[in-house]
Amino acid sequence: MQRKSMKTVMQGALLLSVASLIAKILSAVYRVPFQNMVGNTGFYVYQQIYPIYGIGMTFALSGLPMFISKLVAENESAENKLTLISRLFIILAGFSVALFLFLQGFALPIASTMGDPSLTPIIRSVSWMFLFSPFLAISRGYFQGQYDMRPTALSQLVEQAIRVTVILVVAYWAMSQRWNVYKMGTWAMSSAPIAAIFASAVMLYAVRARHLKVTAAIKRPVLSSYGHLAKRMLIEGGTISLFASMMVLLQLVDSFTVMRGLMIQGLPSMIAKSIKGVYDRGQPLVQLGLVVATSFSSSLLPSLTETLNRGFHSQFVRQANTVVRISVAIATAASVGLIALMPEVNVLLFGNQQGNRMLSVYVLSIILATLIMIDNSILQSLNQFMVTIAGLAIGLLIKIMFNQWAVVRFGAIGASWVTVVALLGMAGFLRHQLRNENLAAFKRGFLGKLLLISLIMMGAVRVAMPIGNWLTAAWSPRMAALFDASLGILVGVLVFMLLALKLNLLTLREWLLLPKANHWLRWFKK
Incomplete structure (x- = not known):
């Protein structure tokens, strides 16, 4: 050829x-x-x-x-x-x-x-x-x-x-x-x-x-x-x-357990179906969040295998840790931003605020699923296929064992929490395996800084919402939600970026890997 x-x-x-x-x-x-x-x-x-x-x-x-x-x-x-x-x-x-x-x-x-x-x-x-x-x-x-x-x-x-x-x-x-x-x-x-x-x-x-x-x-x-x-x-x-198909497999477990759990709880069939329909709103939200979070990192991952094949192990470790940190930072900003704007996003996309708490818990999956996907790719570049299968099995086992019980005990929000816990178990297992390869990406207080920045960003977004509500008082609910969500996104991005730069969440080399970074970094520095 x-x-x-x-x-x-x-x-x-x-x-x-x-x-x-x-x-x-x-x-x-x-x-x-x-x-x-x-x-x-x-x-x-x-x-x-x-x-x-x-x-x-x-x-x-x-x-x-x-x-x-x-x-x-x-x-x-x-x-x-x-x-x-x-x-x-x-x-x-x-x-x-x-x-x-x-x-x-x-x-x-x-x-x-x-x-x-x-x-x-x-x-x-x-x-x-x-x-x-x-x-x-x-x-x-x-x-x-x-x-x-x-x-x-x-x-x-x-x-x-x-x-x-x-x-x-x-x-x-x-x-x-x-x-x-x-x-x-x-x-x-x-x-x-x-x-x-x-x-x-x-x-x-x-x-x-x-x-x-x-x-x-x-x-x-x-x-x-x-x-x-x-x-x-x-x-x-x-x-x-x-x-x-990790997230789809978790959704498959939901198909067999959420509806049944709601009916065991005593809800009539039609109400249980409607609640499951509201719960399913979380899936496109997570899917969009994952697209944003993984689109950049996936472009860097092919170079990992090439670097490892050339014998540059220290460079491989540095690149892998960089991909993890950037991906988790973007995923956390997307997830926490969605939580902060959930009332507005729910009205904008679906016409009402049904299931705000349940969906807010569900979108935490964006952070963990992003981390799992990146860790899986790194482990596969190291040819550790059985480790990734074991991690997936742990997550599925948690979901299968506890999902219906959680729905019966807490309602549909229980399924959201079990999804998060299942992904947390999977992510924890894969992270433990990567630490053995000297791939501990979260050092120098990274997670603490990220949590602080995210909480301040969430507070700033919610503080800005009354301004949007005042300006859009005479508008239709969906148009008002569109304006409020746009305002919240603008405030959230500005606050997150300013604090991330101020607290040195990422190194200058890591920032410069982002698209057009040299242009907008100068603006934020001013």
Whole structure:
């Protein structure tokens, strides 16, 4: 294969990162108008089944393609690459068909375990997407392994755009035709296989344009057997995919426990569904927070593996600690800012202030999830896959063991607290493992300074709110909330940055890693 220049590789990585960022923003933002159209109960119906889609999407979009691209890059000859992906396709197709049949056959027991048998057709609707996952994962992984990110990026954007369009059109039509929420949910979830068809068409065009004869390669001998490939896919590919879908896995536990817990508490079914719909508002908020917090750090992480491979361990430690500190600082500012502005944000996005306390607790997940994602990437660059799996298992175990009990005891806010505690257990375990590698990022009173700055910022934002309320007294609730939130963001950013610079939260070298830092640092210094 012709060797690709580093410039081409970096351009491809940037293209894929931008496409991924746009797709994540689309995936978070569409839920706001969707919830506004279908209400709390309609949102509950959709979000109950969403984790099944989310896990499947993560495997087909990021987790498995990343693993497959690594295997493709390990092989030199074009023939071996094609033989490899043909065998991987057969393995993955077997898993996917089995999962499709399982979801079709056991949709009713799954829905009943969630506490709502009426969800059965929605589970069957989303299951069709798994039939397209093998081709999407294999084709994306192959092109990424060839350092050609364009097909993956385009298919990713097409998939999300089609899915979001279908969902919003269904929501509007369901509202105008007065469909019941389960019929709406079934059609909304059909957006997953429909979007997968369009994404597959994009990848099929790319395969044909490059004249790849995959079927002819199946009978060729290859170094790895089916068993060996399946084992690597399960361990390495599974690790990458599971961590990429960490928050979705926690949401899956919520789907099986929150609704049931509220009903055990004694709430009528309709009220329990509405409360679960309010609880689910936290997911797009966290998703948006994670996009902001991880977009910068993810651009620095690929250099860690390269630095380590060159034998520059001290430089690796310095870079890793820098990424952790910057990411946690940004995530904390985003999380605490959301908490301070939760009444205004809730009205702006969802039309009322239902669940303010519950959502305020839930968005603390932004800080811990960001730290976990960064630590996971660092540990994977050190090839410590089993450590990351153990950390994920700890978090899931905490969530599974205590979630329903917490909902019965404290209401839906209990599930928010258990999510935070589960992530805290996961983060604590991974941090402990990294300290053994001399990667203790939080030194010199960093966490104490960050806590102090965040509390002062929160106080300043809340002090500024009466000014906004006075200025917008005659405005509509949503327009007033928009102005108040904008004012709060401005005050919060100014206070956070001024205090962070005053207290030397980050070093000058770390500040300069941020985009356009030399320009706005001069302004703040004045």
